Amino acid sequence: MFNRRNMLLAASTAVVAGLVAGAPARAEDTVKIGLIVPMTGGQASTGKQIDNAIKLYMQQHGDTVAGKKIEVILKDDAAVPDNTKRLAQELIVNDKVNFIAGFGVTPAALAAAPLATQGKVPEIVMAAGTSIITERSPYIVRTSFTLAQSSTIIADWAVKNGIKKVATLTSDYAPGNDALNFFKQNFTAGGGEIVEEVKVPLANPDFAPFLQRMKDSKPDAMFVFVPAGQGGNFMKQYAERGLDKTGIKVIGPGDVTDDDLLNNMGDAVLGTVTAHLYSAAHPSQMNKDFVTAYKKAFNNRPGFMAVGGYDGIHLIYEALKKTNGDTNGDKLIEAMKGMKWESPRGPISIDPDTRDIVQNIYIRKVEKVDGELYNVEFATFEAVKDSGKTKK
Numbered sequence: 013m014f015n016r017r018n019m020l021l022a023a024s025t026a027v028v029a030g031l032v033a034g035a036p037a038r039a040e041d042t043v044k045i046g047l048i049v050p051m052t053g054g055q056a057s058t059g060k061q062i063d064n065a066i067k068l069y070m071q072q073h074g075d076t077v078a079g080k081k082i083e084v085i086l087k088d089d090a091a092v093p094d095n096t097k098r099l100a101q102e103l104i105v106n107d108k109v110n111f112i113a114g115f116g117v118t119p120a121a122l123a124a125a126p127l128a129t130q131g132k133v134p135e136i137v138m139a140a141g142t143s144i145i146t147e148r149s150p151y152i153v154r155t156s157f158t159l160a161q162s163s164t165i166i167a168d169w170a171v172k173n174g175i176k177k178v179a180t181l182t183s184d185y186a187p188g189n190d191a192l193n194f195f196k197q198n199f200t201a202g203g204g205e206i207v208e209e210v211k212v213p214l215a216n217p218d219f220a221p222f223l224q225r226m227k228d229s230k231p232d233a234m235f236v237f238v239p240a241g242q243g244g245n246f247m248k249q250y251a252e253r254g255l256d257k258t259g260i261k262v263i264g265p266g267d268v269t270d271d272d273l274l275n276n277m278g279d280a281v282l283g284t285v286t287a288h289l290y291s292a293a294h295p296s297q298m299n300k301d302f303v304t305a306y307k308k309a310f311n312n313r314p315g316f317m318a319v320g321g322y323d324g325i326h327l328i329y330e331a332l333k334k335t336n337g338d339t340n341g342d343k344l345i346e347a348m349k350g351m352k353w354e355s356p357r358g359p360i361s362i363d364p365d366t367r368d369i370v371q372n373i374y375i376r377k378v379e380k381v382d383g384e385l386y387n388v389e390f391a392t393f394e395a396v397k398d399s400g401k402t403k404k
Contacts, residue, residue: 042081057315058241059114110344135152138320153368154368169391187237233260266376287376288376291389
């Protein structure tokens with residue numbers, strides 16, 4: 013009787029053990045990342061690039077880190093801040109995510125900031141570029157860029173290269189204002205003059221009437237900031253209005269000649285000079301491998317938003333390795349501070365004081381290479397920090 017009971021007990025234990033072994037990973041063995049990006053609407057190319065790059069990174073590096081299974085939950089906010097806030101709340105409260113990530117535009121990143129603070133959930137900003145973002149929560153870390161990083165550098169380049177009069181065209185929201193203010197600050201300090209200044213609506217802008225004002229003001233160059241995804245439409249209307257025949261060149265941060273859309277912009281874009289963090293033509297071996305793998309997987313060229321996503325998921329993986337899989341928000345943020353690595357864009361790091369990205373900024377000119385349009389880098393400014401932070 014005793015032996016039979018022992019045998020039954022052993023058998024039932026074996027069955028339970030078998031069920032457990034065959035069961036899906038328990039919640040505590042899974043790290044959940046809530047990815048909130050625009051997959052529809054005017055900023056859809058941003059969301060698609062980030063989503064693609066994360067998929068590629070996980071194909072290359074596996075979906076397990078420090079013994080934890082990585083699960084990405086994709087949500088489309090269409091770059092509408094009210095959607096972002098609702099989705100972030102649902103992900104944190106209902107899905108119990110360990111990270112929220114993505115954020116295609118600044119208002120979206122800011123909408124999620126109080127929720128990140130309240131939930132002590134790291135918010136990894138992979139796209140939005142206004143300087144103030146990382147100041148809005150101690151749980152925000154950025155792997156994209158700030159407009160100050162590139163706008164100040166293109167302003168200094170313009171002054172040194174004989175551009176005296178500039179007309180500006182910028183999108184009317186926080187990053188556009190950052191781009192304009194930091195460009196003006198450095199350009200006018202160097203002796204340059206702003207002869208015309210226009211702001212265009214963020215949503216579905218018709219550039220034509222504004223471009224006419226640019227043309228009439230007869231500048232040496234136009235400084236342009238429009239968010240990633242709108243550059244193709246801008247260059248189309250720039251050519252339709254004949255500005256490419258007037259000798260008025262386009263300069264600005266690199267959003268306007270995003271690699272994702274550049275090859276379809278036509279010859280009107282040739283000669284455009286921008287300052288930016290990434291080009292698909294960046295000559296490092298790591299970038300050549302990245303571009304080849306991305307093209308093979310998605311039949312398209314990666315742009316700077318793809319690199320923001322690729323580095324963002326890398327940051328998450330490396331932080332989890334440092335904490336040995338501990339998903340405590342404070343420990344993860346500490347692990348991220350000061351982290352350095354080689355990216356397809358070049359060497360980058362996370363500033364331990366601001367939790368913002370430090371990276372090279374390259375001056376590039378649009379040229380034809382083997383029949384395709386590329387942003388060809390010709391000057392490098394190393395380890396550029398954000399200059400737009402509030403002075404404490």
